[in-house]
Amino acid sequence: MAATTEAFTLKSETPRRKRRDLIPWMFVAPCIIIILLVTIFPTVYSLGLSLTKWEIGLQERPFIGLGNYIELFSTARFWHALLITLLVVVIGVSIEFLLGFGLAQTLSGQMKGKRIVVAALLLPVMVMPVVVGYTWRLLWDAQYGPINQIIGWIIGQPFTYTWLAKTETALLAILVTEIWQWTPFMFLVFLSGLAVLDPEIFEAADIDGASGWAKLWYITLPLMRPIIVVALLIRGLDALKFFDIIFTLTGGGPGNSTETLSFYIYQMGYQFFRLGYGAAASFVLLVFLAMFLTYLLKAFKSAVGS
Amino acid sequence: MSTRMFKIFSVLLAVTMLLGLTMPVAYAQGPCQGSSSQCAVEAAKQFAGTTINYVREAGLQAQDPLTMAPIWEELTGIKVNVIELAYLDMYTKPLQDHLTGGGAYDAIDLSPMWMQDYVNAGALEPLDPYIEKYMNPADMEDFLPVYRSEGVMKIKGVTYGLYDDGDVFILYYRKDLFEDETNKAEFKAKYGYELAPPETEQQMYDAAEFFTNKYAPELYGLAIQRLEGQAYSWFVGPFSGRGGQFFDENMKATINSEIGVQLLTDMVKQNKVMPPGVEKWGFMEVLSAWMDGKVAMIVTWPPIGRWSAGYGDTAKQLAWVPASKVVGKVGYMPQPGGRPTLAGGFNMCISASSNNKEAAYLFIQWMTSPDISLQRVMLPFALRDPYRLSHFNSPLYRSAWPEAGEYLDTLKKAGMAGQYELGIPGAREYMEAVDNALTAAYAGKDPKEALDEAAAKWDAITERLGVENQKKAYEQWLKNPWNRLGPKVELPAE
Numbered sequence: 001m002a003a004t005t006e007a008f009t010l011k012s013e014t015p016r017r018k019r020r021d022l023i024p025w026m027f028v029a030p031c032i033i034i035i036l037l038v039t040i041f042p043t044v045y046s047l048g049l050s051l052t053k054w055e056i057g058l059q060e061r062p063f064i065g066l067g068n069y070i071e072l073f074s075t076a077r078f079w080h081a082l083l084i085t086l087l088v089v090v091i092g093v094s095i096e097f098l099l100g101f102g103l104a105q106t107l108s109g110q111m112k113g114k115r116i117v118v119a120a121l122l123l124p125v126m127v128m129p130v131v132v133g134y135t136w137r138l139l140w141d142a143q144y145g146p147i148n149q150i151i152g153w154i155i156g157q158p159f160t161y162t163w164l165a166k167t168e169t170a171l172l173a174i175l176v177t178e179i180w181q182w183t184p185f186m187f188l189v190f191l192s193g194l195a196v197l198d199p200e201i202f203e204a205a206d207i208d209g210a211s212g213w214a215k216l217w218y219i220t221l222p223l224m225r226p227i228i229v230v231a232l233l234i235r236g237l238d239a240l241k242f243f244d245i246i247f248t249l250t251g252g253g254p255g256n257s258t259e260t261l262s263f264y265i266y267q268m269g270y271q272f273f274r275l276g277y278g279a280a281a282s283f284v285l286l287v288f289l290a291m292f293l294t295y296l297l298k299a300f301k302s303a304v305g306s
Numbered sequence: 307m308s309t310r311m312f313k314i315f316s317v318l319l320a321v322t323m324l325l326g327l328t329m330p331v332a333y334a335q336g337p338c339q340g341s342s343s344q345c346a347v348e349a350a351k352q353f354a355g356t357t358i359n360y361v362r363e364a365g366l367q368a369q370d371p372l373t374m375a376p377i378w379e380e381l382t383g384i385k386v387n388v389i390e391l392a393y394l395d396m397y398t399k400p401l402q403d404h405l406t407g408g409g410a411y412d413a414i415d416l417s418p419m420w421m422q423d424y425v426n427a428g429a430l431e432p433l434d435p436y437i438e439k440y441m442n443p444a445d446m447e448d449f450l451p452v453y454r455s456e457g458v459m460k461i462k463g464v465t466y467g468l469y470d471d472g473d474v475f476i477l478y479y480r481k482d483l484f485e486d487e488t489n490k491a492e493f494k495a496k497y498g499y500e501l502a503p504p505e506t507e508q509q510m511y512d513a514a515e516f517f518t519n520k521y522a523p524e525l526y527g528l529a530i531q532r533l534e535g536q537a538y539s540w541f542v543g544p545f546s547g548r549g550g551q552f553f554d555e556n557m558k559a560t561i562n563s564e565i566g567v568q569l570l571t572d573m574v575k576q577n578k579v580m581p582p583g584v585e586k587w588g589f590m591e592v593l594s595a596w597m598d599g600k601v602a603m604i605v606t607w608p609p610i611g612r613w614s615a616g617y618g619d620t621a622k623q624l625a626w627v628p629a630s631k632v633v634g635k636v637g638y639m640p641q642p643g644g645r646p647t648l649a650g651g652f653n654m655c656i657s658a659s660s661n662n663k664e665a666a667y668l669f670i671q672w673m674t675s676p677d678i679s680l681q682r683v684m685l686p687f688a689l690r691d692p693y694r695l696s697h698f699n700s701p702l703y704r705s706a707w708p709e710a711g712e713y714l715d716t717l718k719k720a721g722m723a724g725q726y727e728l729g730i731p732g733a734r735e736y737m738e739a740v741d742n743a744l745t746a747a748y749a750g751k752d753p754k755e756a757l758d759e760a761a762a763k764w765d766a767i768t769e770r771l772g773v774e775n776q777k778k779a780y781e782q783w784l785k786n787p788w789n790r791l792g793p794k795v796e797l798p799a800e
Contacts, residue, residue: 056401056423056731058771142583158523160582167749253534254585255746255756270398272735273423
């Protein structure tokens with residue numbers, strides 16, 4: 001009898017336990033399905049697409065294996081776009097970092113009117129990149145742009161240089177615009193990071209007679225390392241996908257001189273409907289992003305660990 | 307009246323009334339003998355309650371269908387939802403929609419240069435069955451021949467679009483400056499010939515140089531749109547006029563021929579007599595400078611002619627257009643060089659993915675019919691330009707402002723001498739390569755080097771899309787006399 005009761009209990013508990021085990025899965029199932037549908041499926045689909053020759057001008061979509069990747073790596077325009085992207089990441093983000101950190105250091109203490117200054121400094125980052133692009137296009141205008149106007153006042157004669165239409169200066173103009181917009185982001189992150197640093201450490205350093213430079217180099221920077229890595233990570237990833245300002249300021253020109261990887265992919269995929277080739281280029285960008293992310297995450301871990 | 311006569315009269319009256327009642331049905335079911343617009347309206351009534359999505363270029367372009375759609379809805383009960391897209395998105399979005407099986411668009415506006423790509427993708431509905439069923443055949447003949455030709459409305463003899471925009475470049479010049487006696491004397495002394503509205507590119511350059519040297523910075527001799535994106539349009543016509551060819555018999559690109567290089571060199575030189583920063587000037591910059599009286603000549607699309615004459619300048623849709631300071635001072639010439647570029651233009655087409663093809667077709671037939679399209683090309687704010695013989699000959703249009711007749715004659719002459727932009731598969735990509743070459747040369751690159759690069763890109767595109775396929779498409783495209791390059795349009799003997 002006892003054995004029968006035990007068996008009955010086991011029997012009735014097993015399905016219940018199973019059901020209980022399933023409940024967490026049921027809760028996360030919608031999320032998993034959505035992720036599968038909107039992330040995993042398109043990624044796998046576009047990977048398949050990158051192995052085909054799908055073009056608007058062709059009736060068929062043959063499988064060509066790595067053909068698109070081979071073409072991509074043998075195209076000078078692609079390498080040029082990659083170079084421009086890296087220049088924007090390295091030069092643009094570095095300057096944003098230096099300026100943002102410098103401003104944050106300057107404004108981290110108590111000062112009169114700090115709120116207004118901080119609010120004003122944050123304005124560019126709140127503006128849509130497309131609006132920033134069009135606004136700066138007017139600022140860089142050869143005939144009516146304030147930049148040329150001011151230079152004209154300084155040198156005492158009309159100055160009508162066409163910044164955006166000259167290969168030598170188009171990228172410079174883009175970098176200045178990009179830095180103007182995103183330095184406030186760095187500044188904000190660093191300002192909040194500096195605000196939570198323990199003041200006692202600096203007081204102790206003062207008592208020990210540490211110079212301002214020594215405090216910055218040996219205390220502030222090491223303590224800020226995790227925050228710096230996160231800021232660089234966010235901005236770096238964003239800069240690798242840099243598109244909007246290029247689109248509005250130069251359209252990748254003159255010629256293809258300011259084309260970034262994102263802009264190149266947009267041209268190939270959405271302007272010329274080279275869908276297979278565009279997908280291959282997107283995957284290459286994805287690999288770069290993944291490498292960059294992995295490197296910075298490692299740096300982040302070591303920063304947090306130290 | 308005798309009883310017998312009364313009976314006969316009653317029967318005749320009844321027959322007449324019956325005929326009157328059934329006439330619209332007859333329009334709808336057989337070839338249209340009357341007005342194509344009326345035939346479209348009557349036939350469309352069976353689709354009352356339907357909504358059709360119509361793609362139109364955003365901004366001012368869309369004001370025309372936004373004005374006409376309520377009238378169409380009132381007449382037929384069919385609602386038209388106007389979807390506004392940026393010009394280059396008009397190529398990409400409907401194609402994306404078709405490739406993904408969306409069916410979001412019913413009627414779409416397409417530039418002739420995009421037609422082959424769309425037809426190859428199976429994205430367009432052939433219109434011939436609808437035309438046969440609903441259109442008065444005489445109205446097809448009313449399209450100016452250049453606009454109803456192969457490669458424009460038709461691809462390989464099949465009609466895929468109804469032409470709706472007579473876009474062609476003409477030269478606008480300041481009559482007051484050209485007719486000024488001092489200017490005439492000074493010009494003749496310097497250049498050795500009479501100052502006159504230019505017919506050749508050299509004359510245009512000389513006049514531009516003369517006015518710039520004399521009046522800058524208050525006024526410059528010439529302004530031409532140089533902004534990346536559509537800069538190539540100003541290359542195509544002169545390239546053809548000078549005898550340039552896009553490809554040789556083996557389908558190798560020849561845009562970097564001596565003719566091409568010399569033309570680009572001249573175009574770079576032209577920038578020096580244009581306002582500073584012209585390399586970044588788009589449509590709006592040219593328009594503003596012209597309307598403000600800051601340039602002596604511009605080469606651009608037809609609407610500027612209407613606006614500079616002050617035609618309909620009180621329309622609220624034109625509030626953004628600078629007030630014209632050149633009213634009564636404007637003369638018109640076809641774009642110098644012999645082959646004005648037929649730049650852009652639009653066909654109204656039906657998407658193959660549409661669920662409302664017939665209703666959408668009837669809408670575009672109504673919009674492009676002679677009487678309705680005349681109203682549309684005369685809307686002060688419209689960007690649709692005359693394209694039917696009846697438009698050019700319309701007494702109403704010809705009296706719209708004092709120089710309107712001269713304007714219409716110039717548009718017709720320029721259109722009939724025009725040169726279409728390349729319209730084979732991959733056209734956007736080919737033209738973008740030329741665009742890159744132009745902007746690179748404007749930025750200082752050697753014109754030959756820039757065009758060599760463009761030609762290499764062209765060969766790569768051709769190779770990729772299949773040399774034989776492209777050759778066939780190009781040969782087909784060249785069947786249209788206005789696609790064939792050369793100093794003059796060679797029309798086939800009647």
